[in-house]
Amino acid sequence: MTDLDQTGLSRLGLHVELGGKMVPFAGYEMPVQYPMGVLREHLHCRSQTGLFDVSHMGQVILRPRGSMEALCLAFEALMPVDVLRLAAGRQRYGMFTNETGGILDDLMFANRGDHLFVVVNAGCKAADIAHMQAHLSAVAEVIPVTDRALIAVQGPGAEAALSTLVPVQGMRFMDSAILPSGMGDLWVSRSGYTGEDGFEVSVENRHAEAFVRHLLALPGVAPIGLGARDSLRLEAGLCLYGHDIDTTTSPVEAGLTWAIQKSRRTGGARQGGFPGAARILRELAEGPERLRVGLRPEGRAPMREGTLLFDPDGTPLGEVTSGGFGPSVEAPIAMGYVAASHAAPGTALLGEVRGKRLPAAVVPLPFQPTTYKR
Amino acid sequence: MKYTAEHEWLRVEGDLIVVGITEHAATALGDVVFIELPEVETMVTSGDEVAVIESVKAASDILAPVDGEIVAVNDKLVDHPGLVNEDPMGAAWFFKIRVDDLAVLDEFMDEDEYNELIG
Numbered sequence: 001m002t003d004l005d006q007t008g009l010s011r012l013g014l015h016v017e018l019g020g021k022m023v024p025f026a027g028y029e030m031p032v033q034y035p036m037g038v039l040r041e042h043l044h045c046r047s048q049t050g051l052f053d054v055s056h057m058g059q060v061i062l063r064p065r066g067s068m069e070a071l072c073l074a075f076e077a078l079m080p081v082d083v084l085r086l087a088a089g090r091q092r093y094g095m096f097t098n099e100t101g102g103i104l105d106d107l108m109f110a111n112r113g114d115h116l117f118v119v120v121n122a123g124c125k126a127a128d129i130a131h132m133q134a135h136l137s138a139v140a141e142v143i144p145v146t147d148r149a150l151i152a153v154q155g156p157g158a159e160a161a162l163s164t165l166v167p168v169q170g171m172r173f174m175d176s177a178i179l180p181s182g183m184g185d186l187w188v189s190r191s192g193y194t195g196e197d198g199f200e201v202s203v204e205n206r207h208a209e210a211f212v213r214h215l216l217a218l219p220g221v222a223p224i225g226l227g228a229r230d231s232l233r234l235e236a237g238l239c240l241y242g243h244d245i246d247t248t249t250s251p252v253e254a255g256l257t258w259a260i261q262k263s264r265r266t267g268g269a270r271q272g273g274f275p276g277a278a279r280i281l282r283e284l285a286e287g288p289e290r291l292r293v294g295l296r297p298e299g300r301a302p303m304r305e306g307t308l309l310f311d312p313d314g315t316p317l318g319e320v321t322s323g324g325f326g327p328s329v330e331a332p333i334a335m336g337y338v339a340a341s342h343a344a345p346g347t348a349l350l351g352e353v354r355g356k357r358l359p360a361a362v363v364p365l366p367f368q369p370t371t372y373k374r
Numbered sequence: 375m376k377y378t379a380e381h382e383w384l385r386v387e388g389d390l391i392v393v394g395i396t397e398h399a400a401t402a403l404g405d406v407v408f409i410e411l412p413e414v415e416t417m418v419t420s421g422d423e424v425a426v427i428e429s430v431k432a433a434s435d436i437l438a439p440v441d442g443e444i445v446a447v448n449d450k451l452v453d454h455p456g457l458v459n460e461d462p463m464g465a466a467w468f469f470k471i472r473v474d475d476l477a478v479l480d481e482f483m484d485e486d487e488y489n490e491l492i493g
Contacts, residue, residue, distance in 0.1 A: 038430040039405035227404070227430060300408050300452070302428055325407035325430055332408070354426065 009053045009149060009208060018216075018223050026122035028056040031225040038227035042327040045194055045232055046368075049157035050224035051215055054193075058125030059145035059202055062116040062136060071116065073270075074139045075109070078131070080251060080274045082261035088113045091176040091189045093259050095251055096131060101276030101283075102247035103254070104131065106239060110176035110189060116140075117176070117187065119150070119200070121241045148187075149208035154198030154232075156371070157220045162188070162199050164218065165211075173197075173372040183207035183214075193229065195236025195370040234333060235326045237294060237365030243305060244292060244321045244335055250276065252283035253337065255292045255365070260284070290318055291343040294365040295334040295351070299358055302332040303351040309338055310350045310357060317342050317349055326367055333367045334360070376479050377488035378439050383463060384482060390446075390470045391479070393439060395427070398492045400462035403429040406455040411447040412469060418444060425468055427458065440478045442471040 009015060010029050015022060020031030031053070033041065044050060064071040072083040081094040088111050096104040105124035110117045120128040132142045153162050162168050166179040166186055176189040187202035203211045215221050224232075230240070239245045245254045252260075263269045266281050274280075297303050307320035323334030334351075342349060345364045350357040376384040381399035385392045400406070408428040418424055418438035425436035447469045451457055457466040483491065 032431075033404065037405055039407075231430065300455075301410065301426075302408055302433070304433065325428070327430070 009055060009212060014209060014212060020225060025226060026056055028122060030056060033225040033227045034223050036222060039327050041224045041228035042231050044222050045155045045196060045224055045228060046328050048220035049153060049155040049161050051221055052152040052224050052229055054152050055149040056122040057150055058120040058128060059148055059150060060118040060129060061143040061145060062118060063141045063143060065139055070139045074136050077273055078135055080260045080264050080280055082263045086111045089176055091174045091191060097274055097276040098247055099275050101250040101279030103245045103249055103251060104247060106241055106245060123242060147205050148202045149205055150200060150202050151212060152192050152198060152200045153215060154192045154194040154196045158198040161215055161218050161221050168199060173374045183211050193238055194232040195366055195368055197371050197373045231324060231327055234322050234324060235328055235366060235368035236370060237367065240322055250280055250283055252280055253288040253290055253292060287340055289340055290337045291340050292335060292337055293343050294363045294367060295336055295360050296363045297332045297351060297358060297360045300332060301353050301358060303334045303353055303360060308352045309336060311342060312348060312350060329367050375485060376482035378482055380437055382439055384439055384479060386476060390472055391440065392467050392470050394467040395462055397462045400458050405430045406458040409451045409455045412444045414444055414447055416444045418442060436468060440471060440473050442473040444469050445472050446470040
């Protein structure tokens, strides 16, 4: 093996036992696929239940030194997102922005009553923790959670599978709960990265193997690797940090305005006051110069990341940031940035694949209807 | 049957060489989702990129293993790229090349040598 960091399950050798093909990812040794293969794993998650080890992601607790309100307001100062009015037991999507309105990372955070629980991307984990320590230490303890695995259970069978351990039937999309179980407290949120109904479960490392083995023994539950995780999230139109969003893309350009609540916009109760507010509020008012869009190549050739996009006259429009084959839509799909003038669904454009400019059309996202339990 | 270091197999059929990719290559690529084939009657030189194969993971080039003329391509692969995973050594041949002299095959690996390469 390598000197890569290993998550709880990798260290246990469980992925290898399951036949996982291990690859380095964000400094971790992770399974890119299992013997089922990317295509069938993808379709299995859409039709039954997929289990994903996402323990490489960063789990962080923000525990207020004083009031929750002071912590929420300080956390809000890092994001164009309403933290203060997030109800206890609820989770929300957010993104750290920089002074120029770009995105440092996207994340999930939950109000757990007397503290916040944050989940960030593996590749940004160290920088995110430093960022939070630099800006929140006066109002909160920033506590990286290092003794827990993170397991996603996704697909139409996810509720039935997880219900064998904890009562999750009453939870709805983006609910967050701490549920006692025979395997210690499970930190459960009804969310995911596939477009399917499902859950993300933080479980103590010492119970992680039993937890995973229990679920995999249930009918219809199969392990899913990073390959299918990527095609599932692409079909669901979800951004991958470092590809579809980065320090140069604003949340408005990225089409993430749904995550910017009214309270943080111009005229809102706590307008602005986050890094890059000048650009982000201006783009909200006037529209951005470019936008993230869905793309459907007309032929069968996938348009992958880096594919240059042109209008039919040959004017450069932007490029693909994620692209591949969508197993459920049974066609090549892509996302990318184009000039705002060419972002309307139905717009015809060209993508340059191996020197040839092939036709594609702008289409609405997601490619695959989501099945969240709202 | 002969094999190249680029994981192609070469089979003699009359005066033609039939080219496909090995089972080892198909497994390594994973599920194939797109194939682009050369035009028939194209003259190719050994090492030319003549076809493209894309799996769920990545795109790869298929190189012409020898100098010659492409005289047939397997159009079935365009609509059913998954055939490469189902039957890489048989039904999923890519193209047929006419060469001046079949003796060019002598320079390629036999099955034992290829198995040693991938072993």
